[in-house]
Amino acid sequence: MKGYAMTPEVSFEFFPPKNLEAAFRLHEAVQSLAPLAPRFVSVTYGAGGTTRALTREAAETLHKTAGLRVAAHLTCVDATRAETLDIVQSYAKAGIKDIVALRGDAPKGATRFEAHPEGFASSVELIAALKAAGDFNIRVGAYPEPHPEATYEGADIDHLKRKFDAGADEAITQFFFAPEPFLRFRDACAKAGIDGMITPGIMPIENWTGAKRFAASCGASIPAELDDAFAKAARDGREELLATAHATELCDILMLEGVERFHFYTLNRPTLTRDVCLALGIAPHASLRNVA
Structure with a gap:
């Protein structure tokens, strides 16, 4: 185990608003979390590329009005290579030079990803094109537990290595509920010769039922003891307290193992993420309180 003295660096994920009420909620989330001086904030693309225009608008707005470093999600779904590279340009x-390059999920109604006939067939192809297109900082996804489409043990590690070899600068993992999956994955990546930055993705649990549904869709395992704890917390009205304690302890254990950066999936609900960051010793910067 490694002791730690440094305050961790953090980044936050938001999703683009689809209506005026959601826009106000995003604004409030940004105002709440921006004072914590994130390395960057990312804006998601939506399942099947459904929020392509909204993502672009939200990313550019955050960059201009909040003064934040913004990483815009980009997928291969339902677009030609030319259309995708037009978005990049x-x-x-x-002024946005950070991209989260993903293959993307299947469009609504489809059972599996199908590449556009004139589009990128994989995230690796997209990463290589981004690397050739300009001076972009490219982040990619990683799965500490097997991706639902993985066809053999170690497939996710092999695929991540191909992403780094294609030009990725950093990987952000899918969320997980216990430290062991991430630590095993990190060790396996190092053994496979991957020396790029791998940042754990942390999702403070706003709603346990919803979190379990997300976990089932992405292959994240659910510890039985955590399921029991949330069942008991629900009876006592202590879900928020448990969620804060769980995410803080998860980060604390990872920091003891040398992790220095976290990426929080906020779901545009900042309270739990902010509370966890404060518990980890991340102090708000007064000069950033009204950035959005």
């Missing part, structure tokens, strides 16, 4: 013109 529009980000560059707006």
